[in-house]
Amino acid sequence: MSNFITRASSINRALDQIGDKWCLLILQEVFWGINSFNEMLSATGVSKGVLSERLKWLQSIDCLHKKADGEGGKRMSYHLTRKSIDLYDCALMAVAWERRFFNTPELDSVTLLHRKCGSAFEPQMRCRSCNGGVHPAEVTYKPGPGARHDVRQKKVRRRSSLSVQDVPSSRSLYKNLVNLVGDRWTANVIALSFHGLTRFDQFHHELPVATNILADRLKFLVDEGVFRQFAYRQRPLRHEYQLTVKGEALYPWFLALLQWGDKWCGVDGSGRPMRLTHETCGRNLRGQVECSACGGALKAHEVQFSLPQ
Ligand SMILES: [Zn+2]
Ligand SMILES: [Zn+2]
Numbered sequence: 001m002s003n004f005i006t007r008a009s010s011i012n013r014a015l016d017q018i019g020d021k022w023c024l025l026i027l028q029e030v031f032w033g034i035n036s037f038n039e040m041l042s043a044t045g046v047s048k049g050v051l052s053e054r055l056k057w058l059q060s061i062d063c064l065h066k067k068a069d070g071e072g073g074k075r076m077s078y079h080l081t082r083k084s085i086d087l088y089d090c091a092l093m094a095v096a097w098e099r100r101f102f103n104t105p106e107l108d109s110v111t112l113l114h115r116k117c118g119s120a121f122e123p124q125m126r127c128r129s130c131n132g133g134v135h136p137a138e139v140t141y142k143p144g145p146g147a148r149h150d151v152r153q154k155k156v157r158r159r160s161s162l163s164v165q166d167v168p169s170s171r172s173l174y175k176n177l178v179n180l181v182g183d184r185w186t187a188n189v190i191a192l193s194f195h196g197l198t199r200f201d202q203f204h205h206e207l208p209v210a211t212n213i214l215a216d217r218l219k220f221l222v223d224e225g226v227f228r229q230f231a232y233r234q235r236p237l238r239h240e241y242q243l244t245v246k247g248e249a250l251y252p253w254f255l256a257l258l259q260w261g262d263k264w265c266g267v268d269g270s271g272r273p274m275r276l277t278h279e280t281c282g283r284n285l286r287g288q289v290e291c292s293a294c295g296g297a298l299k300a301h302e303v304q305f306s307l308p309q
Contacts, residue, residue, distance in 0.1 A: 010261030010273060011191050011254060017061050017265055018087075021182030022046055022054045027063065027084060028174060031091050035077040058084075083264050088300040089256035089289045092123035094174040097253060101225075101246050107173045113304040119293035125252035128288045130281035131295075136194040136243070136251045138279045145271030177253065180224065185209050185217045190226065191254055193247065198240045199232075226250070255287045 018024060025044045034043050041051055055078060058064040063084040069075040098107055099122070114121050125134050181187040188207055197203055204214055218241055221227045226247035232240045255276075262272045276285040289298050 009191070010258045010265060012188070012261075013265035013267075013273075014257050014261030015181075015184060015187055018058075018063065019181065019184060019187055020054070021178055022050055023058060024178045024182050025175075026051070026054055026058065027087060028091070028094075028178070030064065030078060030080055030084070031088075032173070035079060036075065037078075040078075063087075085300055086260055086264065087256075088298075088303075089287075090253055090260065092289050092298060092303075093125060093253040093256050094177045096123045097249055098174045098176055100249060102176050104173065109306075110173075111306050114291040114293060114296070114298065115302045115304055116296055117291060117294035119291070121291040121293045121298075123289050123298060124292050125255060125287050126290050127278045127281060127283075128286040129278065129283040132278070132280050134252060134255060134278070134285070134287055136248055139194075139285055140277045140279055141195060142275045142277070144273050144275045146266060146273040148270075177250075180221075180226065180250070181253070183217070185213060186220065189214070189217055189221065190247065190250060193227070193241065193243050194251055194254060198242055200239070200241075221247075252287065252289075255285075256289065259287060 018027065022044070025046070026040060029040050029043050034040055037051065037055070040046070040055075041048065044051070046054075055064065055066075058078075059066060061083075062081055064078045065081050066076050066078055069077050092112075095107065095110070095112070098104060111120050112123070113119070126132065127134055180190065185207065188209075189203055192203055192206055197206065200214065200218065203209075203218070204211065207214065209217075218227065221241070222229045225244055227241040228244050230240045230242065232238055258274075258276075266272070277283070278285040290296060291298055
């Protein structure tokens, strides 16, 4: 297994831009209609300094756009851009995963309505070619035209070590997902497991991470029920980490993020770094988020939702 997976991955490119707990939480709030600095402050529980730094960052990567409201222009509000509206598939798959595995009354009480067919729905990820479901074990990977670009993070950003669960937020609707993917190593380990990696040494070979941190993240993923741990050797004791149903169900979110990264985080028009094949139908995999009621592809403007108060 070559380590092209991590180096040339649109998941990594996307995480470089938005894969930080606070960025994910801020974007989540804007998706749910929270637009002003003060509303975000109380909704996320973030400090003023961190919020203003992340808002600047999100504007610099063209994921938020600031607008003056009303006369005098003293009140500013933050809005989605074409680029961040495209994260809609990720947001829908985050909702689906949280609803399936956690009991969050606020989120469970949200009704998603597909205006086109008039029905309440759950979002589903399907292959655009064969319309089949997408399972990580049925997807294979080859380097794509952009694979040679070794993308290094240009701006090393200060990351908060605060766990989202420590945040006194009244409305972190997909905090469980953000808590997993808002940590870079954890997100990387999950992404690698979708490529079939299961052992400590395999993860360590792919990631420039200290062994104690990797061990800590693997333990965290076992505790969170994303991995199941098996001993594959007794002396010395060695474990294998396999995705649980809950872990496999994160795949649609990662696929949506990968597709977003392909579209918005490419390097110099060099093309996508990885080609995905849906082995079930043998074609290029292009995931599409669909309405469970009518099977139609979901577009942001066709989805209506009720926000819990
Ligand atoms: Zn297919
Ligand atoms: Zn529908």
